[in-house]
Amino acid sequence: MTLGNRRHRLGSTSPGGDPLPAVTCKKPPFRVISVMATPSSVIPNSGRALAPEEAKREDAPKPRKEFDDLISTLPLNQDWIPIRLRKYQDFWIPEHSLPEVMAMQQNFQARLDDLFVLSYPKSGTTWLKALAFAIMTRTRYSMADHPLLRSTPHDFVVCIDRFFSGGRPSKLEAMPSPRMLSSHLPYPLLPDSMKGAGGRFLYVCREPKDVFVSRWHFNDKMRPDSVEPIPFGKAFDLYCDGVSPYGSIWEHARGYWGESLRRPEKVFFLKYEEMLEEPAGSAKKLADFMGCPFSPEEEKEGVVEEITRLCSFDSLSKLAGSMPRKLNTKLPLQTTSFFRKGEAGDWRNHMSEEMARRMDAVTSQKLEGSGLTFGISAGVEANGM
Numbered sequence: 001m002t003l004g005n006r007r008h009r010l011g012s013t014s015p016g017g018d019p020l021p022a023v024t025c026k027k028p029p030f031r032v033i034s035v036m037a038t039p040s041s042v043i044p045n046s047g048r049a050l051a052p053e054e055a056k057r058e059d060a061p062k063p064r065k066e067f068d069d070l071i072s073t074l075p076l077n078q079d080w081i082p083i084r085l086r087k088y089q090d091f092w093i094p095e096h097s098l099p100e101v102m103a104m105q106q107n108f109q110a111r112l113d114d115l116f117v118l119s120y121p122k123s124g125t126t127w128l129k130a131l132a133f134a135i136m137t138r139t140r141y142s143m144a145d146h147p148l149l150r151s152t153p154h155d156f157v158v159c160i161d162r163f164f165s166g167g168r169p170s171k172l173e174a175m176p177s178p179r180m181l182s183s184h185l186p187y188p189l190l191p192d193s194m195k196g197a198g199g200r201f202l203y204v205c206r207e208p209k210d211v212f213v214s215r216w217h218f219n220d221k222m223r224p225d226s227v228e229p230i231p232f233g234k235a236f237d238l239y240c241d242g243v244s245p246y247g248s249i250w251e252h253a254r255g256y257w258g259e260s261l262r263r264p265e266k267v268f269f270l271k272y273e274e275m276l277e278e279p280a281g282s283a284k285k286l287a288d289f290m291g292c293p294f295s296p297e298e299e300k301e302g303v304v305e306e307i308t309r310l311c312s313f314d315s316l317s318k319l320a321g322s323m324p325r326k327l328n329t330k331l332p333l334q335t336t337s338f339f340r341k342g343e344a345g346d347w348r349n350h351m352s353e354e355m356a357r358r359m360d361a362v363t364s365q366k367l368e369g370s371g372l373t374f375g376i377s378a379g380v381e382a383n384g385m
């Protein structure tokens with residue numbers, strides 16, 4: 001079925017240099033105002049505009065050494081091989097991405113019509129990227145010739161900090177609006193322009209025990225043969241203490257949850273388990289929030305189901321398997337690295353009851369008073385879970 005007849009605009013390139021389709025929606029999701037500011041025209045965390053001479057100075061790429069010097073002073077954890085973590089602004093951030101994160105914090109200017117896919121890693125990021133991209137571009141592609149059939153969702157919704165690895169993020173600035181970008185950064189670490197009026201957030205969270213199991217396997221896949229896997233029990237202790245990539249998971253989820261309550265028009269908060277249970281319902285809610293709801297005709301024609309089928313675990317994992325290749329990232333990742341089981345409740349096959357109880361207790365304590373709970377509707381017990 002043809003979903004639309006718009007022409008595919010190739011407006012930019014991914015950090016790796018691959019074509020990155022411009023994202024359009026049948027109905028523009030919100031007023032499209034280009035506020036593409038010169039990076040660094042505002043002093044980070046102050047909102048004060050820079051004088052022209054200051055701006056010129058600030059426009060130059062930050063010397064990497066300045067960041068490296070700072071990074072070397074931060075608390076270090078080396079257990080999640082091959083990822084080294086540094087405690088930065090109260091969160092454990094992968095050391096290899098910290099220079100880019102710092103450059104992004106200083107320079108990234110969000111636009112009003114940006115859409116950001118945000119998540120704690122292993123919570124359903126790949127899935128949400130695919131869904132959001134397919135929903136947003138549905139009038140341009142036929143299902144038979146969809147870009148997701150040829151490339152991974154991570155090629156279409158690219159992590160913002162990756163644009164900052166080579167100094168000035170010119171490719172990012174050249175992307176036509178509305179842009180779709182992603183980040184694993186916790187809310188407090190986002191650049192001011194994102195926390196302010198710039199863009200809207202799609203955040204996905206997942207039951208912490210399942211996220212942990214997924215993370216443990218993911219790390220294991222990246223491990224060089226010469227290195228022993230991180231023992232499950234040790235990884236568990238670290239994770240419960242918040243020492244995991246972009247951790248702690250509880251502070252991460254709580255930050256975005258709080259913002260979704262304060263500003264529901266800015267932050268759409270999804271749960272992986274609810275997406276599993278109600279894929280079509282979740283896609284419809286997503287489309288509503290993104291400003292391009294499915295029309296009654298589209299619903300009648302089965303467009304919602306076509307999109308959810310294309311983005312399902314079965315479909316995406318098979319596609320990844322049919323185009324195995326290394327991704328253009330600093331970690332040893334393949335197109336297939338983002339797919340394992342795609343289920344809720346796999347923690348039961350990995351954790352003792354005592355471990356599960358312990359992590360549930362951490363969850364209850366860390367989320368106390370927030371109103372955020374996990375997994376009830378997917379048959380995973382709620383906190384005390």
Ligand SMILES: Nc1ncnc2c1ncn2[C@@H]1O[C@H](COP(=O)(O)OS(=O)(=O)O)[C@@H](OP(=O)(O)O)[C@H]1O
Pocket residue numbers: 119120121122123124125126127210213214215217311312313314316338339340341342343346
């Ligand atoms: N389409 C779809 N539907 C359901 N589940 C899916 C889908 N795509 C990926 N997955 C599962 O999500 C886990 C990977 O998480 P992320 O995509 O957040 O990883 S990453 O942060 O981008 O590295 C990982 O979970 P586990 O299977 O539990 O390890 C993937 O299998």
